[in-house]
Structures are given as C-alpha cells and as structure tokens.
Amino acid sequence: MPLYALVDCNNFYASCERLFRPELKGRPVVVLSNNDGCVIARSAEAKALGIPMGAPAFQWEHVFRRSGVAVFSSNFPLYGDLSARIMSILADMAPGVEVYSIDEAFLDLTGVADPHALCRDIRQRVLRWVGIPVSIGLARTKTLAKLANRVAKKQPEHGGVFDLESGQGAEAVLAATEVGDVWGIGPRHTKRLWARRVRTALDFVRLPRTWVRREMSVVGLCTQLELSGVSCLSLERAAAPHKSLLCSRTFGRLVSELSHLREAVSTYAVRVAEKLRREGAEATAVQVYISTPRHRVNVAQHSAQATVALASATAHTPDIVEAALRALADCFREGFEYQKAGVMLLGLTPASARQVSLLDLAPEERQRQRSLMATLDAVNRRFGRGALRYAITCAPDRPWHMRQMRRSPRYTTSWDELPRVG
DNA sequence: TCTGGGGTCCTAGGACCC
DNA sequence: TCTGGGGTCCTAGGACCC
Numbered sequence: 076m077p078l079y080a081l082v083d084c085n086n087f088y089a090s091c092e093r094l095f096r097p098e099l100k101g102r103p104v105v106v107l108s109n110n111d112g113c114v115i116a117r118s119a120e121a122k123a124l125g126i127p128m129g130a131p132a133f134q135w136e137h138v139f140r141r142s143g144v145a146v147f148s149s150n151f152p153l154y155g156d157l158s159a160r161i162m163s164i165l166a167d168m169a170p171g172v173e174v175y176s177i178d179e180a181f182l183d184l185t186g187v188a189d190p191h192a193l194c195r196d197i198r199q200r201v202l203r204w205v206g207i208p209v210s211i212g213l214a215r216t217k218t219l220a221k222l223a224n225r226v227a228k229k230q231p232e233h234g235g236v237f238d239l240e241s242g243q244g245a246e247a248v249l250a251a252t253e254v255g256d257v258w259g260i261g262p263r264h265t266k267r268l269w270a271r272r273v274r275t276a277l278d279f280v281r282l283p284r285t286w287v288r289r290e291m292s293v294v295g296l297c298t299q300l301e302l303s304g305v306s307c308l309s310l311e312r313a314a315a316p317h318k319s320l321l322c323s324r325t326f327g328r329l330v331s332e333l334s335h336l337r338e339a340v341s342t343y344a345v346r347v348a349e350k351l352r353r354e355g356a357e358a359t360a361v362q363v364y365i366s367t368p369r370h371r372v373n374v375a376q377h378s379a380q381a382t383v384a385l386a387s388a389t390a391h392t393p394d395i396v397e398a399a400l401r402a403l404a405d406c407f408r409e410g411f412e413y414q415k416a417g418v419m420l421l422g423l424t425p426a427s428a429r430q431v432s433l434l435d436l437a438p439e440e441r442q443r444q445r446s447l448m449a450t451l452d453a454v455n456r457r458f459g460r461g462a463l464r465y466a467i468t469c470a471p472d473r474p475w476h477m478r479q480m481r482r483s484p485r486y487t488t489s490w491d492e493l494p495r496v497g
Numbered sequence: 498t499c500t501g502g503g504g505t506c507c508t509a510g511g512a513c514c515c
Numbered sequence: 516t517c518t519g520g521g522g523t524c525c526t527a528g529g530a531c532c533c
Contacts, residue, residue, distance in 0.1 A: 107501090108500085108501035108502075109501050109502065110499090110500090110501065110502095111499085111501095112499075112500055112501055113500050113501065115501070115502095115533095129500080129501090130500085131499070131500040132499075132500080133498075133499040133500080134499085134500085136499090149501085149502095151502095175532095175533085176532080176533045177533075178533080179533075258531095258532080259531070259532080260531085261530060261531050261532080262530095262531095263529080263530060263531085264530080264531085291530090292506090292507055292508070292530085293506095293507075294506070294507065294530080294531075315505095317504080318504090318505075319503095319504075319505090320503085320504090321502075321503055321504075322502090322503090323501090323502065323503080324501085324502080325500090325501065325502090328498085368500085369500080370500055382526095415501095417502090417503095419503095
C-alpha cells in the first residue's frame with residue numbers, strides 16, 4: 076500500500092516574519108498581499124482575532140491598531156529562501172519529495188519502517204535548523220494526507236503529526252470534515268453540493284460515481300476516489316516545466332493614460348522575459364490583459380485581453396516587449412480607469428529543443444541576441460534588478476507602481492539587509 | 498482611498514479537413 | 516423530400532490550487 080505524507084508549514088509567511096523578530100512571539104502577525112491589499116497570512120493569534128484569509132487590509136485597520144497586530148508587506152525573496160532550506164532538509168530525510176508549493180511538500184513514505192517516527196524527526200529538525208513549525212499528515216492517498224494534515228494542525232494533542240491509517244481510520248475524519256474543506260473542492264462545487272445536502276467529505280464519498288463524473292468532471296471523480304482510499308495522484312518528483320509564465324500587478328492608483336499603461340506593460344514584459352530565460356525556455360505567444368477595478372459599482376468597467384503570436388519561439392526581451400505593446404494596443408480603450416495589467420507568455424518550449432522555422436533569424440543573429448540577453452541578466456543579477464533597464468520601462472516613482480509600505484528587511488537575500496547581531 | 502499574484506487542468510464549441 | 520460523419524486543433528471560459 077502506498078503511503079504519502081503532506082508536510083505543511085504553519086502560517087508560513089507569518090512564521091517567516093516572526094523568525095527575525097522574536098519579540099513578536101505570542102503577538103498577532105499578518106502579512107499583506109502585493110500592494111498591501113489583503114491579508115494572505117495570519118499567525119494563530121491573528122486568526123483568533125477573527126481576521127479572515129483574504130480580508131481587505133483597509134477594512135481591518137482598526138483591529139490591527141487596537142489589538143497591536145504586527146503588519147508586514149509580503150517579502151517573497153525571504154519566504155522563498157526559507158522555503159528552499161526546508162525543502163532541502165526534506166530531500167535529505169525522505170525517500171521521495173514533491174515540492175508542491177512554497178510551503179508544502181508531499182513525501183512518498185511507502186515502505187518506510189516507522190513513518191510516524193520519521194515524521195516526528197522531520198518536524199523536529201525543520202524547527203531546530205530553520206525555526207519554522209510544520210505539521211505533517213499521513214495517509215494512503217495525497218487527498219487523504221491533506222485531510223490528515225488538517226487534523227495535525229487543528230488538534231495539538233497529536234504533536235503536529237497525524238496518521239490517518241492508524242487509530243479509528245478515515246471514516247470518522249471524513250464525517251467531521253466539511254465538504255468544502257476537501258482539497259480539490261472549491262467554492263462553486265461546494266455550493267452545488269450543499270444544494271444536494273452533501274455537507275461532509277463522507278457524504279461526498281457516498282455520492283454515485285456517475286453523478287460526480289458528470290457534474291464535476293474527471294477531476295472531481297479523482298478527488299472522490301482518493302477520499303475513498305484509491306490513489307489516483309502520484310508523487311511528481313521533478314517539477315514539470317512551465318507551460319505559461321505571468322507577471323501582473325495591481326497599480327498603486329488607477330491609470331487611464333495609454334502612455335502609463337505602456338510603461339507598466341513593458342516593465343512586466345521585461346520581468347516575465349527574465350523568468351523565461353531563467354527557466355531556459357522560449358515563448359511562442361504573448362498575451363496582455365488589462366482591467367478596471369472589480370469591486371466597484373457605478374463605474375464603467377472594462378477588461379480585455381489580446382494575444383500576439385511571436386514569429387518564432389524566442390526569449391529575446393525586445394521582441395517580447397514589442398509583442399506585448401501591440402497586444403496592449405488591441406486591449407486599450409480610451410476613457411476607462413484601469414487598475415491592473417498583466418503580461419503572460421504562452422506556448423513555452425525548452426530553448427534547447429527549438430523548432431526550426433522558415434521565419435527564423437539567421438543562426439548568428441540568434442546567437443547575438445542570446446549573448447546580449449545573457450549579459451543583461453548577468454549584470455542585473457550582479458548589481459540588482461533594474462541596473463540595466465529599457466528606456467520605456469522608465470524610472471521609479473511612476474503612478475502605477477504598487478504600494479508596499481511595510482516590507483520587512485530582506486534578511487537572508489540582500490547584503491544590505493542582513494540582521495545585526497549584538 | 499483602499500480587495501494579490503501565479504499557476505494548472507478540463508470541457509464545450511467552432512473551424513477546418515478529408 | 517432529401518442536406519454525412521469523424522477526427523483534430525484551437526480558444527474561451529470555468530474551476531481549482533497555494
């Protein structure tokens with residue numbers, strides 16, 4: 076029988092921030108999304124104050140003040156660095172690891188003699204070496220391991236590790252879990268399931284397979300089978316190459332001028348092209364989207380997207396910027412106040428295995444472009460992002476720049492911001 | 498005044514081909 | 516009166532995840 080573990084960092088971003096501010100132990104901590112828009116992580120104390128996930132920050136400002144909540148802008152370089160340290164510990168200790176997200180990993184513990192003991196050791200080591208508390212759930216399928224993880228988190232008496240295969244088994248846990256809390260069942264399906272009086276994970280398992288297949292596609296069926304103990308999802312040891320890459324931002328304030336949108340879109344195009352080269356990939360199409368605020372009534376709304384195909388697969392920034400600006404011209408309408416824009420690269424292929432096309436540049440010209448980009452990336456790595464910049468992406472302090480008023484120092488990823496000792 | 502960013506997969510329907 | 520059928524590819528939209 077297969078055995079999976081799900082390792083999940085507790086309140087990851089909040090735990091990261093607290094790591095460097097020990098005086099915040101026991102105090103409520105929240106981390107805000109980009110643009111300081113909404114709450115994306117909460118310490119246990121912040122949860123106890125009733126602050127929900129995704130809460131708009133401005134609506135909770137009074138609670139932050141009244142209850143002495145430590146509020147941080149998000150600091151993804153810091154979280155990414157701590158995540159990498161944790162993942163490398165897992166890779167050392169477990170036979171198979173799938174890094175599922177920045178704060179989660181599945182382990183394949185099939186055949187391990189004492190999996191529960193191993194998980195306790197993992198938990199101890201991550202806590203001691205990195206300082207981040209994790210919870211671990213064990214079960215015969217990934218979806219059940221997710222469920223077991225919830226139990227490990229919610230019931231401290233288990234010491235942070237819960238094994239669904241021992242004790243009274245899965246059924247009691249399924250009966251005690253709301254169907255919407257199951258991994259793979261989102262708000263839409265939850266609503267429809269409630270309408271059919273399906274309230275718990277156990278109710279869901281007992282639905283006819285044919286109904287689940289028809290109404291929730293093979294994805295829903297897979298979830299149902301996994302909950303019943305039949306493993307459909309296997310461990311993906313190697314990360315699959317990306318099929319698309321995106322850079323998008325909400326603006327610091329609304330933008331109606333095309334020239335500002337062109338600056339923003341160019342900036343995002345440059346950024347996403349850097350990601351593309353870091354992955355060793357090339358794109359075959361560029362998609363741009365722009366939109367006005369979602370949450371307003373009585374204001375003219377407009378959102379649009381346009382896709383421009385590239386002549387051939389490329390990772391050359393000027394080509395990508397040019398295509399993005401053409402797509403933007405297709406989307407843009409005069410007279411609207413835009414709040415957000417994004418640039419997506421589609422049809423990604425490995426740079427090493429490119430298709431030869433009649434429209435291709437001469438090989439020497441392509442080589443010239445590649446060395447130019449490699450030089451650019453090297454300079455920006457060495458001297459910081461934006462050391463070498465395209466003219467159109469423009470200087471700091473543009474009106475569309477996002478707000479980020481409360482960022483913590485980049486303790487582990489920026490020489491200027493290392494923590495001081497003594 | 499103020500509501501994130503970055504992904505994946507599935508399905509239905511249309512275009513197109515033979 | 517009668518107006519094929521099957522396959523593939525692409526796209527848009529929906530749903531989910533963290």
